[in-house]
Amino acid sequence: MELLYLGLMSGTSLDGIDAALVRLDQSSPSMDASLEAFRTIPFSRDQRASIEAALAGGSQPAASVRELARLNRKLGEWFADAALELLNDAGVESESVAAVGSHGQTIWHEPPAKGGRSPGSTLQLGEAAVIAERLGVPVVSDFRARDVAAGGQGAPLVPLVDRVLFSSPDRHRALQNIGGMANVSFLPAGSASPSDPPPIMVAFDTGPGVAVIDRVVQELTAGVESFDRDGRRAAAAQPNQILLARLLDDAYFREPPPKSTGREYFGGEYALRLIDVARQIGIEEEEVIVATATALTAHSIADAYRCFAPRGQEPQECFVSGGGARNPTLMGMLSEQLSPMPVADLSKLGWDPDAKEAVAFAILAHLFQQGLPGNVPSVTGARGPRILGKLSPA
Ligand SMILES: Nc1ncnc2c1ncn2[C@@H]1O[C@H](COP(=O)(O)OP(=O)(O)O)[C@@H](O)[C@H]1O
Ligand SMILES: [Mg+2]
Numbered sequence: 123m124e125l126l127y128l129g130l131m132s133g134t135s136l137d138g139i140d141a142a143l144v145r146l147d148q149s150s151p152s153m154d155a156s157l158e159a160f161r162t163i164p165f166s167r168d169q170r171a172s173i174e175a176a177l178a179g180g181s182q183p184a185a186s187v188r189e190l191a192r193l194n195r196k197l198g199e200w201f202a203d204a205a206l207e208l209l210n211d212a213g214v215e216s217e218s219v220a221a222v223g224s225h226g227q228t229i230w231h232e233p234p235a236k237g238g239r240s241p242g243s244t245l246q247l248g249e250a251a252v253i254a255e256r257l258g259v260p261v262v263s264d265f266r267a268r269d270v271a272a273g274g275q276g277a278p279l280v281p282l283v284d285r286v287l288f289s290s291p292d293r294h295r296a297l298q299n300i301g302g303m304a305n306v307s308f309l310p311a312g313s314a315s316p317s318d319p320p321p322i323m324v325a326f327d328t329g330p331g332v333a334v335i336d337r338v339v340q341e342l343t344a345g346v347e348s349f350d351r352d353g354r355r356a357a358a359a360q361p362n363q364i365l366l367a368r369l370l371d372d373a374y375f376r377e378p379p380p381k382s383t384g385r386e387y388f389g390g391e392y393a394l395r396l397i398d399v400a401r402q403i404g405i406e407e408e409e410v411i412v413a414t415a416t417a418l419t420a421h422s423i424a425d426a427y428r429c430f431a432p433r434g435q436e437p438q439e440c441f442v443s444g445g446g447a448r449n450p451t452l453m454g455m456l457s458e459q460l461s462p463m464p465v466a467d468l469s470k471l472g473w474d475p476d477a478k479e480a481v482a483f484a485i486l487a488h489l490f491q492q493g494l495p496g497n498v499p500s501v502t503g504a505r506g507p508r509i510l511g512k513l514s515p516a
Pocket of ligand 1: 132133134135136137138300301302303332336349350351352353443444445446448449450476479
């Protein structure tokens with residue numbers, strides 16, 4: 123039997139809501155999934171500003187409880203709008219959707235401290251009840267909470283889906299997502315089904331993706347540009363090696379997995395400090411700063427492969443998803459760092475690179491409905507496999 127699932131995702135970049143409609147063939151023993159329709163519905167300036175206002179951290183004042191509650195409601199409406207727009211585009215009635223998997227917008231993500239010193243906490247907003255009310259479809263949401271409750275990082279949650287959809291029978295692969303943050307799943311050769319026992323695999327956040335580059339560009343253009351379109355600024359200069367070496371000398375990069383990160387660490391304040399250090403070193407040309415921020419992402423990814431890829435199963439090819447795949451300068455630097463490993467974007471495997479994370483949450487909703495775990499304990503550090511998500515009935 124074929125079923126439709128709708129995945130909704132907004133990442134740390136705050137660029138917009140990704141909505142993916144996924145067709146799953148349940149009769150197939152391995153997971154047979156295809157992308158029916160996909161859209162990114164960009165946030166307006168006002169929407170983005172109201173989310174940014176809620177992102178607590180560092181010296182930024184946290185939003186009031188009232189503001190957070192209102193934002194939760196508003197995000198629920200925006201996710202519902204995005205889902206309805208996608209269904210309308212695709213000419214699909216909401217009644218034919220088995221369930222929505224909604225990640226929500228991360229407002230706070232703090233992984234548990236190593237050695238059990240403090241438990242993790244994570245918060246995604248975008249009221250699922252609002253989405254269920256507007257669509258009349260069951261909504262599975264809050265996927266990270268259970269993994270965190272079980273002592274895990276709550277992230278990354280895409281590895282199981284990566285493994286099921288993108289493993290190769292005979293090649294070891296790296297599936298690299300570059301959104302605001304960057305994360306990798308190392309997929310040993312061999313096929314996998316979601317009902318297999320949880321695989322032992324290595325996957326983690328490698329560090330910053332495009333969030334630092336975006337913030338540096340916003341700062342240097344006084345907000346006129348929100349990202350380095352087509353990597354043009356970074357392409358106009360060479361990275362500064364002194365600054366790059368300083369940035370790479372960071373405890374996060376040395377820490378072995380499980381690990382995850384977010385804007386709390388590699389966000390706006392980090393980017394402003396980066397610009398300060400650049401000025402102290404005497405870097406005047408702005409393009410050099412953008413090029414160095416771009417190199418930071420490429421080098422930290424390649425270093426992570428060298429340090430933490432599973433021994434004997436080092437990746438032979440790399441497939442990139444997320445908005446970072448659209449930055450040719452970043453992709454070029456990554457290819458150079460990973461050489462001779464071939465680096466391509468996910469379209470090489472027949473999937474829209476921008477859709478992967480939304481697809482993953484559609485499939486996680488399906489796993490929830492099947493009563494199957496969605497986390498990989500060896501990846502998140504959770505005490506065991508857990509069914510992820512909470513249900514808002516239709
Ligand atoms: N044409 C482009 N050139 C360079 N960067 C791009 C381009 N299109 C998108 N991006 C980058 O992709 C980001 C969005 O990527 P996305 O995967 O949606 O991240 P997130 O999951 O954090 O929302 C943007 O903030 C921008 O930095
Ligand atoms: Mg996005």
